[in-house]
Amino acid sequence: MCDCTPSNAKGWLGWNVPAGSPVTTAAAGPWIDLSHRLDSQTPRVPFFPAPTLEKIRQIPEHLINATRLTLVVHTGTHIDSPRHLFNDAPGLDEIPLSRLSGTGLVWPVDTGGHALIEPVHLEGAKTHLAPGEMLILNTGLHKSVGTPGYEDHPYLSQASAQWLLDQGVKLLGVDFPTPDAPVSQRAPGFNYPIHRALLANGILIVEHLTHLDSLNGQRVEVMCNALNITQGDGAPVRMLARPLVG
Template identity: 45%
Template sequence: MPERPLNVTYMETIVHMGTHVDAPRHFYIDGPGMDEIPLERMIGEGVVIRLEKAVNEEIGVDDLAAAKPRIEPGDIVAIDTGWSGRWGTPEWNRHPYLSLEAAQWLVDQKVKLVAVDTATPDLPHDLRPKDFQFPVHCVLLKDGVLISEQIANLHKFGGRRVEFLFCPLSIEGCDGAPARVLARTLS
């Protein structure tokens, strides 16, 4: 700093660490990368639903259908399981997860993005068979429903309609990107 009046930070990262957004290219080679996803897909109204679940417990269609506020077409759906508070603990990778039927239900509801406070909406590591292929990711991304993982502070908005801003880095051709996620309660 004394020789030059500026700082320059070098950054190297895996784009699927910390809070991030998955692009369809994450599982589909011909799917759009982060730079090809219109901003309208990452901003807008949605809901934060609170679902109290235990270690390795499934989130099913009935859980989503009964959620308040009701999930509407075009919504961004954030699922608050309370798991973000377990970051850094042995339980972190034994999180609640979406059933395949629940993922398809979200597609059928025409949501545009699903956000979770866990490492993934798919099965936790301990429950995965040897030939695990991330079926929840595939169902959602195949139909253009974006995924955001490792969201913090959802408890502040639980049970409310909110306006979301998912702000991932627009990395050319990339399968995902670190993101800043902002939300505010709608009046």
């Protein structure tokens, strides 16, 4: 994550947000896939290589098709575990499943052309969100994947990170590359302050979401299907959501 060598890779403060309760409200409608397809065009930050898919067995030369996938785990729709920033924090294999599933809210965000997402853009979600739930932000940027505009994305202010902590959000999902500042705006020594604030307190982060428009403003049931990677700092995710009734 960082282009510099940190002086201290410790900083895990624990699961300081609740895990939430099991889903008790009925869900309606089909599951919606919020994930980008995984191929060489999958969205990623510029300093990570594109995924490669290599056919190592192929019909008719062989009796089976088999593909070797090579990728950085922080490519495409993926989750960041606390281990991403802190060596003393849990990896993906240590994250309780209750933190990867549950209820939440898809919230539309219009910054009016400004880069920063401030608490004023989130405050309307407060009455629809309970502690221990997930918040998924839809800025509409998922429609710009593959364009320069996708790299010049909005990002959270420090005040918005604190707002998420104050609400007890257990997982933040975004339809852009990262809740931290775009790569082009990072000064030397940049240390991922938003990732650091959220992950240190157990707020998981899912990046590069898509297909959110039909869920705007709705409470949803969410399944965050992440690969169970030992000591994983991140993993590809097939994230699914469907509306809740009532």
